[in-house]
Amino acid sequence: MEGFLQNYGFLLVTLVQQALLALSLYFPFMAGQLSLASPGFYALGGYIAAIMATVDSCASLRNALGWTIFPLEWLVAALVSGILALIVGIPSLRLRGIYLALGTIAFVEILRVLFLNLDITGGAIGIFDIPQLFEERWSYILIFGPLLVVVLLFIHRLQHSRTGRAFKAIREDELAAGAMGINPTYYKVQAFVIGAVLAGIVGAMSAPLLNTWNARQGTFDASVSYLAYVLIGGSRSLWGPLLGAALLAALPELLRPLRDARLIMNGLVLVVASIYLPHGIVGALSRLWSFFSTPSAARGGE
Amino acid sequence: MRKLGGITLLLTLCAGTVYAENVAPPIPVGIAVAQTSNVALFGQEQIIGAKIAETYFNIKKGVNGTPIKLVTQDTGGDEAGAINAVQNLISKEKVVGIVGPTLSQQAFGADPIANRLQVPVIGPSNTAKGVPQIGEYIGRVSAPVAKVAPYAVKQALKQNQKIKRVAILYAQNDAFSSSETVTFQETVKNMKLETVTVQKFMTTDTDFTTQATAVLNANVDLVIVSGLAADGGNLVKQLRQLGYKGIVIGGNGFNTANVFSVCGSNCDGILVAQAYSPEADNPTNKAFVAAYRAAYKKDPPQFSAQAFTAVQVFVEGLRKVEAATKKKITQLDLATVRTELNKALRKGSYITPLGEISLDKEGDINQKTFYVSQIKMDSAGKVGKFVIVK
Incomplete structure (x- = not known):
């Protein structure tokens, strides 16, 4: 078992981490908003954790808290991400569809340039020698795993709550939702903030995992891959982002034996999935399921 | 069929937990550089340099008769890729040491892992401040920018x-x-x-x-x-x-x-x-330049020369381990080879394409000529x- 964890432990943790980031994009999706801001908050959370863990002025705090500094990092990252999301979300969520996507891309870029130029973030080299929570990479599953479970439970509960139904109503038709007394901006900002908080926490947990943090974390490329997770997996179910992230993050690593051809395979999966599975993998599976579970008579057979 | 799969899985798992296991010939040396992403431009040049070194030293009898074998793993351009590649080389490919990764930021991500597992790493192109200080198993043959x-x-x-x-x-x-x-x-x-x-x-x-x-x-x-x-x-x-x-x-x-x-x-x-000139006047560089020119019809770039040097440092280090322990590398168990090799790397000087170099105690390069x-x-x-x- 030890050998397996040595080889694939980091990959397992990466899968869960990517799934969490995909879910952070799924929250705005629930309210029908295409936001690509997650990588920005992910980077922000990571920087907060990295700075708190390495800066001299926090040394006394670190000594006093011991390992409990880590939960504190997550909390601070969550708070800062949430507040920033609120400030950014209120004006930008007045934008719709593709314009919101563009606005959030701009937000990610602004953060990136900021991180590159601040002294405290270490410029382009970033922050390194980040203290570790665990010795072994796979042990990080002990923090990412529970977070994933909590988030999934949260989404499950949310879907059947008043807020969740409001999200759904806005997703289906914002005008109609507004006419029925739902305040669209309020709920859209709420969905955006929840996603941002999640991305911030994941970032804060990831800084020790990667040993280092720099402005190459959470770029536009990352936005696109998270979006791909959600779209390939299926944007209408909470299992979609999960499955999409697991599949797309694992493929390049599992295909390592194919060497150069592995990226071709990866691209092939993307292309095939987006052409033949417009509702994502989960969408296709659930359609297949309903096809087989409905008696043939009900399908209008003779 | 399923049963067979289970047994193979069990066997592979057991293989991972064997304690004292000897180095199998040819001696595996890991190369973890970027072969994909936008960093691949440098990574490709590094692969070329390392491959020329592999051929050159194997013709020269490798490590006192035992040939070396390069095992390459693609790091891509990010930190996670570098961590995966390094982890793979260490626990799956059982390399004695690793040349890589390409970027300093990747080194900050992946090198702490190699250091914790006590596997020597030589950075062929990490020039940022602080890379050799990551740990006692980390060194580099790329002179810092300063x-x-x-x-x-x-x-x-x-x-x-x-x-x-x-x-x-x-x-x-x-x-x-x-x-x-x-x-x-x-x-x-x-x-x-x-x-x-x-x-x-x-x-x-x-x-x-x-x-x-x-x-x-x-x-x-x-x-x-x-x-x-x-x-x-x-x-x-x-x-x-x-x-x-x-x-x-x-x-x-x-x-x-x-x-x-x-x-x-x-x-x-x-x-x-x-840090490198094809005109450097020593036998190793002449052989390296000749091999590169024969294959690519132009002068070798610095990245290839540094990758060659990194492999050379490992080969000569392995020879020193054999001289010190009076045993063949293949008679020693992997963990011993890794720690002994790391010590040997930091002793003496090397005549490389970069001229005469040595590694100081921290693993940073001392280069004579620029x-x-x-x-x-x-x-x-x-x-x-x-x-x-x-």
Whole structure:
């Protein structure tokens, strides 16, 4: 078992981490908003954790808290991400569809340039020698795993709550939702903030995992891959982002034996999935399921 | 069939937990560099250098008769990829040591893992401050920027003693460039020159009018550019086109023939400090240059030379381990080879394509010679070369 964890432990943790980031994009999706801001908050959370863990002025705090500094990092990252999301979300969520996507891309870029130029973030080299929570990479599953479970439970509960139904109503038709007394901006900002908080926490947990943090974390490329997770997996179910992230993050690593051809395979999966599975993998599976579970008579057979 | 799968799985799991296991010939040396992503441009050159070293040393009997075998794993351009590659090489491929990763940021991500598992790592191109300090198993054969950059400024002053006012430009989103520029700025200050303006750009920029205009308005006699080939070359081109006549110093990003096609005849005269020159006069370099020229019909770049050097350091280190333990590497268990090899690497000096080098206690390189070259373009502005200036 030890050998397996040595080889694939980091990959397992990466899968869960990517799934969490995909879910952070799924929250705005629930309210029908295409936001690509997650990588920005992910980077922000990571920087907060990295700075708190390495800066001299926090040394006394670190000594006093011991390992409990880590939960504190997550909390601070969550708070800062949430507040920033609120400030950014209120004006930008007045934008719709593709314009919101563009606005959030701009937000990610602004953060990136900021991180590159601040002294405290270490410029382009970033922050390194980040203290570790665990010795072994796979042990990080002990923090990412529970977070994933909590988030999934949260989404499950949310879907059947008043807020969740409001999200759904806005997703289906914002005008109609507004006419029925739902305040669209309020709920859209709420969905955006929840996603941002999640991305911030994941970032804060990831800084020790990667040993280092720099402005190459959470770029536009990352936005696109998270979006791909959600779209390939299926944007209408909470299992979609999960499955999409697991599949797309694992493929390049599992295909390592194919060497150069592995990226071709990866691209092939993307292309095939987006052409033949417009509702994502989960969408296709659930359609297949309903096809087989409905008696043939009900399908209008003779 | 399923049963068989289960048994194989069980066997592989058991294989992972065998304790004292000997190194199997040929001795595996890991290469973890970028073969994909935008860093692959450097990674490919490193693979070439490492492969030439593999052939060269295996013809020379490898490690006292036991050949070496390179095992390559792609790191991609990010930290997670580097961690995966390094982890793979250590626990699956059972390498004795690792050459890599390409970027300093990747080194900060992946090297702590190798260090914790006590596997020696030699960085072929990590130039940022702090890389050898990651741990006792981490070293590098790439001279830090702080050592190389000042030579170019000294050379510029030799060519024009009247230089007083300096403009410094750098790519703010590139780790190498932004640490290189700090060295340049300090050098300029130490030489009692005046930095009149500091301009920033992005490696993705294509229009440098703003920066060029600012430089021209500042009326400077020396321009120092730290950027990568594409952006840096374009910047120099636009600066020349707008009428700048003084000396230009290019950072390490200009240290590649790729820059010639970017700025064409405007590249002419750029001064570049180099950690490697194909003209270095020693038998190892001559053999390396000959092998490279035979295969690629041009002079080898610095990245290939440094990767060759990294493999060479491992091979000679392994030979020293055999001499010290009086046993063949294949008679020793893997963990012992790794720790002994790490100790051996830091002893003595090596005659490499980079000239005579040694690794200090921390694993950082001590390099004896550096070079300053000037780019010379032909009249058509198509073909160029680096000419060493003394």
